[in-house]
Amino acid sequence: xxxxxxxxxxxxxxxxxxxxxxxxxxxxxxxxxxxxxxxxxxxxxxxxxxxxxxxxxxxxxxxxxxxxxxxxxxxxxxxxxxxxxxxxxxxxxxxxxxxxxxxxxxxxxxxxxxxxxxxxxxxxxxxxxxxxxxxxxxxxxxxxxxxxxxxxxxxxxxxxxxxxxxxxxxxxxxxxxxxxxxxxxxxxxxxxxxxxxxxxxxxxxxxxxxxxxxxxxxxxxxxxxxxxxxxxxxxxxxxxxxxxxxxxxxxxxxxxxxxxxxxxxxxxxxxxxxxxxxxxxxxxxxxxxxxxxxxxxxxxxxxxxxxxxxxxxxxxxxxxxxxxxxxxxxxxxxxxxxxxxxxxxxxxxxxxxxxxxxxxxxxxxxxxxxxxxxxxxxxxxxxxxxxxxxxxxxxxxxxxxxxxxxxxxxxxxxxxxxx
Amino acid sequence: xxxxxxxxxxxxxxxxxxxxxxxxxxxxxxxxxxxxxxxxxxxxxxxxxxxxxxxxxxxxxxxxxxxxxxxxxxxxxxxxxxxxxxxxxxxxxxxxxxxxxxxxxxxxxxxxxxxxxxxxxxxxxxxxxxxxxxxxxxxxxxxxxxxxxxxxxxxxxxxxxxxxxxxxxxxxxxxxxxxxxxxxxxx
Numbered sequence: 001x002x003x004x005x006x007x008x009x010x011x012x013x014x015x016x017x018x019x020x021x022x023x024x025x026x027x028x029x030x031x032x033x034x035x036x037x038x039x040x041x042x043x044x045x046x047x048x049x050x051x052x053x054x055x056x057x058x059x060x061x062x063x064x065x066x067x068x069x070x071x072x073x074x075x076x077x078x079x080x081x082x083x084x085x086x087x088x089x090x091x092x093x094x095x096x097x098x099x100x101x102x103x104x105x106x107x108x109x110x111x112x113x114x115x116x117x118x119x120x121x122x123x124x125x126x127x128x129x130x131x132x133x134x135x136x137x138x139x140x141x142x143x144x145x146x147x148x149x150x151x152x153x154x155x156x157x158x159x160x161x162x163x164x165x166x167x168x169x170x171x172x173x174x175x176x177x178x179x180x181x182x183x184x185x186x187x188x189x190x191x192x193x194x195x196x197x198x199x200x201x202x203x204x205x206x207x208x209x210x211x212x213x214x215x216x217x218x219x220x221x222x223x224x225x226x227x228x229x230x231x232x233x234x235x236x237x238x239x240x241x242x243x244x245x246x247x248x249x250x251x252x253x254x255x256x257x258x259x260x261x262x263x264x265x266x267x268x269x270x271x272x273x274x275x276x277x278x279x280x281x282x283x284x285x286x287x288x289x290x291x292x293x294x295x296x297x298x299x300x301x302x303x304x305x306x307x308x309x310x311x312x313x314x315x316x317x318x319x320x321x322x323x324x325x326x327x328x329x330x331x332x333x334x335x336x337x338x339x340x341x342x343x344x345x346x347x348x349x350x351x352x353x354x355x356x357x358x359x360x361x362x363x364x365x366x367x368x369x370x371x372x373x374x375x376x377x378x379x380x381x382x383x384x385x386x387x388x389x390x391x392x393x394x395x396x397x398x399x400x401x402x403x404x405x406x407x408x409x410x411x412x413x414x415x416x417x418x419x
Numbered sequence: 420x421x422x423x424x425x426x427x428x429x430x431x432x433x434x435x436x437x438x439x440x441x442x443x444x445x446x447x448x449x450x451x452x453x454x455x456x457x458x459x460x461x462x463x464x465x466x467x468x469x470x471x472x473x474x475x476x477x478x479x480x481x482x483x484x485x486x487x488x489x490x491x492x493x494x495x496x497x498x499x500x501x502x503x504x505x506x507x508x509x510x511x512x513x514x515x516x517x518x519x520x521x522x523x524x525x526x527x528x529x530x531x532x533x534x535x536x537x538x539x540x541x542x543x544x545x546x547x548x549x550x551x552x553x554x555x556x557x558x559x560x561x562x563x564x565x566x567x568x569x570x571x572x573x574x575x576x577x578x579x580x581x582x583x584x585x586x587x588x589x590x591x592x593x594x595x596x597x598x599x600x601x602x603x604x605x606x
Contacts, residue, residue, distance in 0.1 A: 068574035075559075076583060080590055111443050240520055243473040243548025254520065261523055349486035351479075352443040353516060353527070366516075368479055371487035381516075382476040389551035418574060 033061060033236065040069045043405045044149050046412030049388070051403070058399045063392045067385070070392045070414040076376035082344025083109050083185060086378065091179035093380060094416040096141045097134035099170065102183035105126050107264065108354035108365035109185045112347050118314055123187035124266045131181060132296040133170060137163045138359030139289045146286070147218060148406030150227050155214045165203045172196060185345055186320050187313035193280020197304045204284040204297050213291065228283040232394040232406035235280060242390045246361025246383055247288045252280030258357035270302050285409040319345045342391040360384055360411055384417035422446065424468065432458055444447055455530055456540045462517065462526070470526065473546035474516035476553050478560040481510055482586040488544045496520050510534040513562055515542055515549065532562070543569035559584035
């Protein structure tokens with residue numbers, strides 16, 4: 001290669017051509033279709049998805065999305081576990097908002113036992129509080145990570161700082177930072193610690209400040225808007241036909257939120273709005289998520305003010321463990337405790353589909369019970385899986401670099417998608 | 420809640436609806452396999468039904484189905500339906516859950532299949548969201564969706580033998596992926 005690098009020569013070296021004549025304006029570059037692997041080990045693929053791209057230059061002609069690298073047999077394992085033992089598995093579905101998964105599973109089992117209406121009101125409020133905290137952590141992660149993938153590292157650090165505050169609070173509640181296993185069939189495992197809610201309210205005020213900081217950094221940032229606006233747009237009709245729910249559907253104008261459309265728990269008693277977008281592109285998905293964080297904070301403030309006193313576990317021997325002192329001191333309670341742990345909660349035969357509003361959309365559990373303590377079938381309707389299926393459609397015609405914001409705003413959580 | 424959907428289905432299709440049930444607020448219709456596509460198309464396109472959103476598709480393997488009556492509850496809520504009329508109970512039930520965004524009602528369509536005949540019409544072209552869901556059901560249960568645009572395994576690799584969520588697939592079974600032709604079929 002020539003040692004002298006002149007301004008005219010530089011371009012030649014950069015694109016790797018030896019002959020300056022190749023750079024003639026009339027000389028066309030070859031444009032065959034090329035196949036490129038993106039992932040499974042790629043920083044923007046969250047480590048778990050492979051996309052086999054067929055590209056024409058930089059433009060995507062076809063994308064074959066291949067999940068499954070994080071498959072851990074949720075359903076097969078659940079069929080061999082008691083209903084209570086499934087809770088740790090649900091933690092590992094959407095590991096950014098495990099509390100919502102816990103609640104979803106508990107509600108599905110309660111629906112089959114017909115005790116949905118008998119859950120103590122304090123337990124319902126505690127579930128709503130931890131679910132909404134989880135929803136905030138989910139959205140903070142999604143928005144922060146997407147901004148970082150577009151080069152905005154500051155918002156990511158701000159949001160992770162805020163997320164860590166909430167994880168610390170959830171750790172105080174459940175004992176674990178990430179895999180909480182806090183909810184049980186019939187209630188929650190223990191009440192909120194003393195003085196927890198004032199701490200939460202204090203953190204919410206601080207997070208409001210963080211939101212202002214991050215929105216100032218992102219909302220009118222030209223680079224951020226250019227990368228997000230008009231990218232990966234989905235029309236309202238397409239969104240519905242693909243079965244999208246959650247922020248992705250709402251960004252496209254589908255006014256569907258399980259908390260409003262099929263109300264569960266104590267959500268009817270709480271006031272909140274469902275943000276809806278118009279264009280269904282990545283920018284709208286971002287704006288919907290940011291607004292949902294604020295609405296979740298609104299729910300939390302109301303719930304902390306309204307939460308009643310009382311028990312946090314149903315008084316029903318079918319699903320509640322006996323009191324510890326009774327289990328240690330009376331033979332009947334000890335046997336009940338033993339049967340409860342070893343045989344599991346006996347759920348009457350039948351089947352039911354129960355769903356909640358997860359961080360990403362409708363998170364459902366379809367259970368078939370055969371009357372024993374273990375589910376005959378436990379199917380998880382994971383929103384990430386449904387949304388990831390749309391990716392191959394969304395990226396068509398876009399540039400390779402656009403996969404990053406599209407994929408970030410789909411917010412595919414590997415554990416939930418691959419089950 | 421959606422009992423009127425089941426009534427309308429029975430009025431419209433009569434014999435093609437083998438059985439219906441409402442359980443825990445879920446409406447279920449077991450339909451004949453030959454009529455599934457007609458019923459599904461009607462459910463999607465009729466203005467009073469307008470089931471525009473796919474929710475999930477999965478399969479129930481009834482190989483080990485021996486329900487136990489739980490204490491303090493009514494006996495099995497699950498109907499003993501006999502779709503083929505030959506006295507043999509089917510092994511698989513393929514389920515499609517649908518939702519209507521405008522009307523807010525839901526329904527679960529089911530088709531019962533015998534072990535040696537696992538072909539069923541695909542609904543992936545009616546609702547695009549069922550594309551991956553049916554691929555998952557094919558991968559995990561080995562249900563053959565006729566007319567599916569792209570029926571491949573989705574979670575597992577192509578060399579995998581068997582379908583892991585079937586009840587006769589042992590939980591402890593391991594299948595390491597070794598790409599050597601001389602080892603295929605020797606697990």
